[in-house]
Amino acid sequence: MSKIEEVKGLVETGKSKKIAAAVSEALDAGDKAQDILEAMIASMGVVGDKFSAGEIFVPEMLIAAKAMSKGVEVLKPVMAGDGSSSLGTCIMGTVAGDLHDIGKNLVVMMLESAGFDMVDLGVDVPAEKFVEAVKENNKVVLVACSGLLTTTMPALKEAVQTIKAAYPEMKVIVGGAPVTPEYADEIGADGYAPDAGSAAVKAKELVTA
Amino acid sequence: MLTKRQNLMETIKGGQPDRFVNQYEFLELIREAPKEAFMTPMGTEVKNAWGITIRWPEGQIGSFPVHEKGYKVLDDITEWREYVKAPSVNYPAERWTEAIAHARAVDRDEKFVTAFITPGIFELTHYLMGMEDALMSYYEEPEAMHELIEYLTDYELAYAKQIIENLHPDALFHHDDWGSQISSFMSPETFKEFILPAYKKIYGFYKDNGVELIVHHSDSYGVNLVPFMIEMGIDIWQGVMNTNNIPELIKEYGGQISFMGGLHSGEIDFPDWTPEIVMEHVERACKECGKLYFIPNLSQGAPISSFPGVYEATSEAIDKMSAELF
Numbered sequence A: 001m002s003k004i005e006e007v008k009g010l011v012e013t014g015k016s017k018k019i020a021a022a023v024s025e026a027l028d029a030g031d032k033a034q035d036i037l038e039a040m041i042a043s044m045g046v047v048g049d050k051f052s053a054g055e056i057f058v059p060e061m062l063i064a065a066k067a068m069s070k071g072v073e074v075l076k077p078v079m080a081g082d083g084s085s086s087l088g089t090c091i092m093g094t095v096a097g098d099l100h101d102i103g104k105n106l107v108v109m110m111l112e113s114a115g116f117d118m119v120d121l122g123v124d125v126p127a128e129k130f131v132e133a134v135k136e137n138n139k140v141v142l143v144a145c146s147g148l149l150t151t152t153m154p155a156l157k158e159a160v161q162t163i164k165a166a167y168p169e170m171k172v173i174v175g176g177a178p179v180t181p182e183y184a185d186e187i188g189a190d191g192y193a194p195d196a197g198s199a200a201v202k203a204k205e206l207v208t209a
Numbered sequence B: 001m002l003t004k005r006q007n008l009m010e011t012i013k014g015g016q017p018d019r020f021v022n023q024y025e026f027l028e029l030i031r032e033a034p035k036e037a038f039m040t041p042m043g044t045e046v047k048n049a050w051g052i053t054i055r056w057p058e059g060q061i062g063s064f065p066v067h068e069k070g071y072k073v074l075d076d077i078t079e080w081r082e083y084v085k086a087p088s089v090n091y092p093a094e095r096w097t098e099a100i101a102h103a104r105a106v107d108r109d110e111k112f113v114t115a116f117i118t119p120g121i122f123e124l125t126h127y128l129m130g131m132e133d134a135l136m137s138y139y140e141e142p143e144a145m146h147e148l149i150e151y152l153t154d155y156e157l158a159y160a161k162q163i164i165e166n167l168h169p170d171a172l173f174h175h176d177d178w179g180s181q182i183s184s185f186m187s188p189e190t191f192k193e194f195i196l197p198a199y200k201k202i203y204g205f206y207k208d209n210g211v212e213l214i215v216h217h218s219d220s221y222g223v224n225l226v227p228f229m230i231e232m233g234i235d236i237w238q239g240v241m242n243t244n245n246i247p248e249l250i251k252e253y254g255g256q257i258s259f260m261g262g263l264h265s266g267e268i269d270f271p272d273w274t275p276e277i278v279m280e281h282v283e284r285a286c287k288e289c290g291k292l293y294f295i296p297n298l299s300q301g302a303p304i305s306s307f308p309g310v311y312e313a314t315s316e317a318i319d320k321m322s323a324e325l326f
């Protein structure tokens, strides 16, 4: 098995203790950092699809993402300054009035694994704070808003509309348990996804369209 | 007319109910029993005897465990023995007075005197460590997780003993949220390995000590966990969401377990709710699921709604469906 194949396997099975060594070995064996990174991104894609299909569960996804980030740590010094693989920056947060963050954190991990530079604003994020973050960060191509409470669906709407008012061209994606594709449409969001795996697919689609 | 209690038993035993069981009507929750704080009033913060900090910030709809840096009780599962210290369950007698009086005042022919336990074992693991660390620990440090769960289970059993001695409950309403609306948090294999044995002990203990009815709250998807729910002794799964295909579940498992829920907060308990929308969903749920092994109910883990009036409108709609279908 090639070293890259081994790295992929370790990401998919979430072996964060073994991955740093495997990535170093792959580099030593002459694999390019860029190729290793792309292989890991592809593995996280597989993990995301399995999660969407209900074949694996939240913990498997968490350990895979953890393994990936341990692998990326090894690549970072080698790739410093080389932003070629980035899809751009994505701002994400849970909307005002809502403190749920498990789903949001999973989406952050999956988007990061898919190649976005993520800026995580945390929970209880007022609409204006999303706008400020777009202003303050470079190359923002996407804003992602999460909402888990029916009581905060108006806050989700406000977030989308405030962002769109300030940046009409900005792509906005929304999600969370009570959110439906119809509701996403109604409040003017560009995209919706039911889970973290499909969120990565949808997000890529939105920014590369 | 059957009493609420009789009507419930007819519904879950496959007998002859004379109306739908209306949401939580059969449970008299004894919420005065002494216990550790897992909620706090709006605008306040409390650290309970486990060391878990609970905060309810202004402008939010409820309290939340705090897991920011420096707040987690447990940072590394392998060190649980050092950091996790179960509170004492021996509360002074006067702290039981109110609960005992409440239990005594209940007409037990009409309703079940019900002990109310939250959080559950799985929830306690994530209250102590934060959800991500907890979930990963089941996979990465299974041995330590088994030990911790055994310790938490022993605590629950010790508390159960107090509950039984003081209240002699007929029913138990026990929370432990096991999933999101579209998936269980853990795989069935992991659930079977860690959570099932704990609850076999806990629910077994209550049943051996006069508790007739176990109602478990998990407002989530959970089709893949139903066989374990049955094995651990759950009589009613409260909080069952529509993402589970409840009519199918009733067909497959009716008689072994009953299903309470089928009405989503996302669909009827939201800012623009109307009694008509509520009626429409109640009608659909009642007609799809039928009269046996099903209790129409909002999926929340208490007799409340997020928007004032929704709970009551739901109860009225259920009464209408009873009048129409029975």
Ligand code: B12
Pocket (backbone or CB within 6 Å): A058, A097, A098, A099, A100, A101, A102, A103, A104, A106, A107, A144, A145, A146, A147, A148, A149, A150, A151, A173, A174, A175, A176, A177, A178, A192, A193, A194, A195, A196, A197, A199, B060, B061, B062, B063, B064, B065, B131, B177, B179, B180, B181, B219, B220, B221, B265, B266, B269, B299, B300, B301, B306
């Ligand atoms: C776990 C949980 C909690 C935990 C949260 C821990 C944490 N750190 O987040 C705790 C116990 C602390 C909690 C607290 C509360 N909760 Co709560 N909670 C849940 C529960 C059981 C699961 C949510 C979850 O984490 N799911 C797992 C993740 C992986 O799934 P997810 O969040 O749906 O995210 C996925 C998708 O939706 C999607 N997604 C999510 N965001 C985004 C964003 C984008 C852009 C995209 C594309 C996709 C996407 O991808 C994610 C990954 O696949 C739900 C019930 C449910 N069935 O959803 C209730 C639920 C959301 N909670 C509820 C309530 C009421 C509360 C409290 C008010 C309780 C109280 N009285 O104190 C407080 C809230 C305080 C507040 N102000 O926010 C209600 C909301 C009711 C309503 N009106 O909407 C629910 C529905 C339960 C219920 N029916 O009673 N809760």
